[in-house]
Amino acid sequence: MPPNRFSRGPGPAQEPIYETHQHAPKRCPYPKCGELGRRKRTRTRTVRHLAHKRLAFWKVLTGVYAAACTCFLDLLKNRFSS
Ligand SMILES: [Zn+2]
Numbered sequence: 001m002p003p004n005r006f007s008r009g010p011g012p013a014q015e016p017i018y019e020t021h022q023h024a025p026k027r028c029p030y031p032k033c034g035e036l037g038r039r040k041r042t043r044t045r046t047v048r049h050l051a052h053k054r055l056a057f058w059k060v061l062t063g064v065y066a067a068a069c070t071c072f073l074d075l076l077k078n079r080f081s082s
Contacts, residue, residue, distance in 0.1 A: 019049070
């Protein structure tokens, strides 16, 4: 890891903290109408987080959802028609 403002100063350089967070339920409501969508797949992304004088990252597991209600299908139709 290249030097940064967390690795300078007295004392040995500290390794960053990695924490795993999961939030990927099987079904999740579509924000527009509240219809429950089904999980299609999961993704992990790394989010920089705060810790005292050292780097911290969250590895967040999130779900990708698709609803089956008409407003979501209309949205898909409009997106791929033009
Ligand atoms: Zn809907």
